[in-house]
Amino acid sequence: MPPGTRRATPAGQPPPERAISRKPTIDDVAARSGVGRTTVSRVLNNGPNVSAKLRARVQEAVDALGYQVNIQARFLAGGNSRTVALICAAELDLEPNSYYQSALEVGALRACTQLGLHLITHAAVQDDPRGVEEVVALVEERRCDGVVLTPPFADDTRLIDALVARGCAVACVSPGDATGARVPGVGMDDERAGYDLAAHLLALGHRRFGFIRGREGHRSAESRFDGVMRALAEARLDPADVADARGNFTFMSGKDLLPTLLSAAARPTAVVCAxxxxxxxxxxxxxxxxxxxxxALSIVGFDDTPVSAIVWPPLTTVHQPIREMSFRAVEMLAEALKTPGEAQSPVHEYIAHTVVSRRSTGRPELEALPIAATGR
Incomplete structure (x- = not known):
């Protein structure tokens, strides 16, 4: 055989084994399975006119090479970029939690860029009776293929059912139990995060607590409170020694409600904020x-937003992986878009949190609290 030539491989037989040091391509799959790249593409996309025997041979080559479909290339090759909508909450009378929303947007945008998806964001007014219709209309008008729902919309079973009924893929950030049983979701274990934060305060010697809660009905905030209470119960503390007040996630609710907590009969030495x-x-x-x-008073929060590190003293808080959660939610949508029309598996994933200890917490020194602060 002349130098530089290769022995032809009989049709239907795999070529001789050779090392592929780079990432395998569709051409490698075609060569290994002894078919054309068009046939491989048809198999990968569940196309028609391919025998079961040929499909099995192509799949065997895919598995042997560890080939993974390039989702971005698949979408772009079809002449269109799939559209994903990120739905966040807005409340007209309150200042927005700007970091939380921007972090969600950054994570979702990064995922969409990598996966060849187009992202649109929309802030819908929570508790608006027309909210479901508003989001559904947006999805239909913009022809969205998938939707990422964030709290409190991630807890809205009526909205999720309406979107799924229209053939739209859905993934939730921090879903509740009811919605988590319908579609895939990702979040932080809020109950465990509350437990861990309370355990940190208990280890410092605190035995009287205050809690400024989040917006009523907000599942994540309620779970954080539940986690704190579980830790205190395990420490055999009386629930009556926990003073709590209903806030709404804003700076003003913390400013206005702290004096209320300090006037409680069991004056707290540590205040946990939602x-x-x-x-x-x-x-x-x-x-x-x-x-x-x-x-005289330890104060802690949740989320590890930039403000927690620049106030004085810097806040002890729980780091919530917000960007990672929205990134993963978009990945879940991309997986669902590979097999349109198939029911989504309601998988719920947790991304690990961490307690970030800073200088707003220390051992309790109750006598250092000014009497004037209590109003007595």
Whole structure:
């Protein structure tokens, strides 16, 4: 055989084994299975006119080579970029939790860029009775192939059912139990995060607690409160020694409600806030009242937003992997879009959280709390 030539491989037989040091391509799959790349593409896309025997041979080559479909190339080759909508909450009378929403957008955008998807974002007014119709109309008007729902829309079974009925793929960030049983979701284990944060405070010696809660009905915030209460119950503390007040995730709710907690009969030495914005407001109120933090009062939050590191003292908080959660939610949609028309598996994934200890927490020194702060 002349130099530089190769022995032809009989049709239907795999070529001799050779090492592929680079990432395998569709041409490698075609060569190994002894068919054309068009046939491989038809098999990968569940196309017609391919025998079961040929499909099995192509799939065997895919498995042997570890070939993975390039989703971006698949979408772009079809002449269109699939559209994904990220639905976030808005409340007209309150300042937005800007970092939370922007972090969700960044994570979703990064995933869409990698996967060849087009992202649109929409802020819908929560508790609006027309909210479901508004989101559905947006999906139909923009021809969205998938939707990422964030709280509280991630807890709305009526909205999810309406979207699924229209053939739209859905993934949720921090879904509740009812919605998590319908579609895939990803989040932080909020109950465990509350437990871990309370355990940190208990280890410092705190035995009297306050909690500024989140918006009523917000599942993640309620789970955080439940986790705190579970840790206190395991420490055999009386629930009556926990003063709580209903907030709404804003700076002002922390500022306005801290004095209320400090006037409780069992005056807290540690205050847990449903998020960092609320904790920053509580810290501001403490400064106004002349309360030493953490000497007289420890204050903690959730989310590990940028504000938690720049206030004084910096806030102890729970790092919530917000960008990672929205990134993973988009990946879940991309997986669903590979097999349109098939029911989505309601898989729920947790991404690990961490307690970030900073200078807003310390051992309790109740006598250092000014009497004036209690209103007595």
């Amino acid at each position: 998020n960092d914005d609320t904790a920053a407001g509580a810290l501001f109120a403490a400064h106004q009242l002349g309360i030493d933090v953490p000497g």
